Amino acid sequence: MWPRRLPILKIAARTLHTFAETRAIEAAASIAYYALFSLFPLLLLMITFGTSVLRNEQTVDLILDYTANVLPTAQTLVKRNIEQVLALRGTVGVFAAIGLLWSATGVFNTLARNINLAWEGAKQRNFLKSRLVALLMFFTLAALPILSLASTTLFSLLPWLDLDGPLWGGVSIYDTFIWAMAKRLIPWFFIFIMFLGLYRWVPNIDVDWSEAVWGALVAASGWEVAKFGFTWFLRSGLASYQLVYGSLGTVVALMLWIYLSSVVILFGAHLSGAVTYYRKKRT
Incomplete structure (x- = not known):
């Protein structure tokens, strides 16, 4: 309510x-730049x-499935680069890993700073x-594919349960709407x-769950709508990135999608920030 x-x-x-x-x-464009x-x-x-606990094939499939959901335009690009990464993975040492971690958290640092701007009085x-928050955001994001895999595994195991019967009108629950x-x-x-956690913990100010939840609801729903619309737009043939940008067309489409996603994320943050503002003003 x-x-x-x-x-x-x-x-x-x-x-x-x-x-x-x-x-x-403009901040969303900056986030897209750093994300690239x-x-x-x-x-x-x-x-x-991932490959420290799973086989290479399992890790690649997991990341590709996650990428298809989060970055619907970049699955082929990501797969090609993952294959190159696996071929060169043995050359990654400790110092290289630290450098990669620094580079990987750059986008989270920019995102956290702009989310923080949505709350009045947040320093x-x-x-x-800032880097510590970005690091925590990275590990949270890295954990999501594991949770997604766990949920997928759970759904694949549930059909072994016998839920056919009068309760479902003789129809298996697995065949229902x-x-x-x-x-x-x-x-x-x-x-x-993910959005709820962003709006609850990233701002450098106290944010109540009841304030963060509204931005998260709008952002999550808006993100799904944007993903559906953007995927349809690319498949419809209305976009001609390959004709204009050639081999860079996929990269341009990827940056555009990250830009749109960033707009949605920041809008949700500003909505939660507005709820916080008026709740404090009321008290």
């Missing part, structure tokens, strides 16, 4: 005002950590704390949890 007596229209107006005032559109340089170091680290962290919707909502749920 929406927090009692909070002015919905004023919250919407303040969200748009702070979103424009902090130049979130952080993406493959991030993947290399995930592969390095920017110093250099060391409810089951189909549940499988579709699992990826959305993980995205929602």
